[in-house]
Structure formats: C-alpha cells, structure tokens
Amino acid sequence: MRWITALLIWLLAWPALTQVQGVMLDEPLDLPPFAFTNTDLDEGRTLIMFGFLSCPDICPFTLGNLEAIVTETGMRVRPDNVPNVVVVSVGPERDAAFVSEYAKFFHPDFTSFTGTRDQIYALIEATDSFYRLMKPDHTGYYEVQHYSSVSVIAPDGTLRAKLQPPFDPAQIAEFLARLQISYRKELAQ
Template sequence: MTRTQKAVFILVAIVALALGFIVYRTLSETDQGDQTAFVDAGIILLPQSRAVPDLSFTDQDGQPLSLSQLKGKWTLLFFGYTFCPDICPITLAQLRQIKSELPADAVANLRIVLISVDPDRDTSQQLKQYLGYFDKQFVGLRAPVETLQKLANAVSIPYFPADTSKPNYTVDHSGNLALLGPDGTQRGFIRAPLNTQKLVAQLPGLVERK
C-alpha cells in the first residue's frame, strides 16, 4: 500500500467514524421513524446545518458561478472527475437513474453538481461533453485546487490533489455526496455506494423540506 493509499484509507476511516457519530446523534435527537428510513437509504442528516463558504467556480458553459447561486433547491455535490476510471461514471449513471425514477416535483427541487477534482484536465468543454453522456441538466464546476480543498474541507468530503506530472494520473477522492439544502447550508451526506431504489423512495420526502 502506497503512502497516498494509506492516507486515503485513514481519511475514509475517520469520515466513517464521523458519519457513525452523526447517525447516532440524529437518531437520538429527531423523529426516529423518518430518520431510520433515511439512514437505511444512505441519507445522513446533520443534527445542525453547516455553513458553506461562498466560493467561486466556473461552470461547464464557461460561466462564473458562486455557491450561493445554488440556493433555492436541494443540491447533491459529487466530487469527481471526467478521467475517473470507475467510481465517477458509475455514480453519475446511478444519479441519472435515480433522477429518471423520481416524481416530477421532486426532480424540480433537486440539482446534481459534479465538482471536478481534476482542474488541469477538466476544462469547461470537457465537463460539458462528459456530463452530456449522463444528463444535460447535471452541472459541472471547476476551480483552482486551493478552492477545491476549501470546499472539500468545509463539507467533509476528502480528496487528495494528484501529482499531475505523472502520465495518466488518477485522483483519490471519496464517493460520498454532500447534501446542501435550499438555504445553501450543508444538511448532510449521502453515503457511497448509492442504493438507487431506496434513494428513489426517500428523496421525494427529503426535498419537500425547507
């Protein structure tokens, strides 16, 4: 196991422990009926919402976009990249399937955003073409590594910037999704791997919340 792989393993373990603590507190402090169903679907709600810094990005159309512009809908933030060999295409395909099976009013209240952790290769044009293979309504955002790390730290989604000097490099990142509410704060996480059918059943009730 390389040093990077060990670091990823340790970070994933820490995140898993943190999520376990959040699950315990959430089930202890809120209505257990709804929360148990959410947790079973992989939806982990924070006991208290968490502020997200209003960072600036560029979207897949080359237009500037700040995180505050994501307000008004529930947003699923997925940290990934277009050259990812496995987890990213699988996750995006699952999100496409989930969206296709949700009722129209739930779809209208939900936004899916790919935050690229590979800004060197993921140009706006590359993001637009790649996301178009899955769903043209998916949003792709890119920014300098410093901005990406600030956001990843703020929403507790670990990733390691790659050594871009190596040919065909890969980027180590978590498969968890950050869940932002309509007010722009982080409300929780969706754990990887995604359970598509359970998420289809539970997301409509979640996105009805304010």
C-alpha cells in the first residue's frame, strides 16, 4: 500500500516538478564591480530584477512573488543565506527621486536603486539582460520593455543562475536551496 501512495504522490507532483523555474549556469560568471549602489553585491546572495517604477503589471507582480520566494527560502536555509532582493530601475531620469522607496513597499529588506545609463548598461550586459525604452506619449510617459528573468548572484559576486516566470514561490525556494548546497560543496572542495 505504501508504495502505491508514494507513486500517487510522485505522479501528482510530477507536472509541477517538470516546470522550469530556474536555470543554473554551467560555470559561474564574474561580474564587474558596480560602484553606483550602497548594496554590495559581494555580501550574501542577491537576486537582481530589472524594472521601472511605473511598471503597471509585471514588476509589482514579480516583486509580490519575490516576497513570497524570500519567505519560502527562509524556511529552507540559514537566516544569513536568505537572498537579498535588489531592483534596478532602467529609467533613472524618471525614477531617481522615488527609487529608494520602491522595493521597500514590497518587503522592508528589499532595496532598489538606479544609476547612470552606462552603469545600468554594464549590469544589463553582465547579466545577459535586456531593456528598451519606448517612445514617450504626449504626456511624456513612456513604456519600458525589459527582461523578465531574475539573476541570482552568489556571495562571491558571480552570476550563478536565472529565475524565470511564473515564479512559483515554493519551487523557486527549492531551486535556491539546491543552488546553495552546490555552492557550499564547491567551497568545500
């Protein structure tokens, strides 16, 4: 009887397990130093998301999910291994005044910042990301197309993985916990 139950659980869980939640890089990728932030990417684990403050749908939804992901991950790893969430606004001209308040709205520990176009571009390049500012309307409002994946940075400042929508909190937390185990193994070698 027991193996039938186990098989049933496995079959029920299978569709969820097959959905890709994150992709681990084969080799860690070094990132250039970023001087435009108080957030030190070399401290702890960092999840980086690109967006803009007036993003009506995708960014608030992703941040809501990241809040849940951080909570779920907190149940699986040591407190000092819970990732920091960093939002980088790709619209500095419009967002600079409010950017420090933005991420805090979703979680008190989240941080958000912006920089010069060159600095943003360097980080976009280094994380193999993308953004494009669209043509402004008559009110000056412009839309932004941007990369929707979240980059995972290890404590050594290297890019390790990408998280992808739909950002299921429990599955991403599992992915991040596994990522930490392989990182520790690597350190122990």
